């Protein structure tokens with residue numbers, strides 16, 4: 001389903017996975033996989049994540065705001081409910097089914113079916129760019145590098161990018177052990193896939209190096225106070241372009 005044909009994409013096709021979820025599940029939280037392994041909806045977690053995005057990205061309603069990998073609009077909808085988004089809000093996702101749902105859910109924003117590395121085709125620059133829970137679904141490192149280059153290119157001077165909820169390579173073994181130890185996993189809310197953990201896991205150094213490649217500062221953000229006990233397996237990254 002990807003459009004960036006020049007990039008080798010032979011990893012697990014997460015876009016296809018989420019496309020299947022968008023067709024199979026009507027509840028947006030279930031479609032976006034905001035569910036615990038036991039099948040409970042993560043509404044409190046989304047509230048906390050929204051607060052974190054507001055704290056670090058500081059969106060205001062006059063911003064040109066872009067969410068990449070917006071899914072069916074769960075995060076955008078939560079941000080819109082807090083009054084921090086305005087009419088210059090856009091969302092892209094590689095899954096047409098997700099974008100169909102997002103258009104119904106977040107009426108103030110405009111949406112396009114597009115993959116992260118093609119974002120330059122929007123022909124616009126943005127003040128704030130969010131990728132929340134997306135980077136680990138981007139197939140391969142070379143694709144991530146290409147996508148980040150495109151994404152930083154569409155950031156306005158003085159703008160910010162938040163790469164949120166990135167799986168921490170240093171915690172992968174602990175995470176795998178935790179998943180294996182779970183007594184109950186509700187498979188009725190999952191789409192069959194090869195295994196559970198084909199994500200990309202990232203070293204923090206990968207992002208610190210970005211600061212040397214782009215005219216931007218890079219800050220690693222640790223997570224504190226999120227409900228559900230998952231926060232320590234992930235970190236976030238704030239990129240600020242020079243004004």
Ligand SMILES: C[S@@+](CC[C@H](N)C(=O)[O-])C[C@H]1O[C@@H](n2cnc3c(N)ncnc32)[C@H](O)[C@@H]1O
Pocket residue numbers: 002014015018019032033068069070071072073074075076092093094095098114115116117131132133134137138
């Ligand atoms: C876990 S969902 C996150 C949705 C949204 N960010 C939120 O928090 O509500 C991950 C999303 O990434 C999208 N995705 C996967 N690969 C992508 C790519 N190459 N370009 C853009 N989106 C992609 C999937 O289709 C899916 O909707």
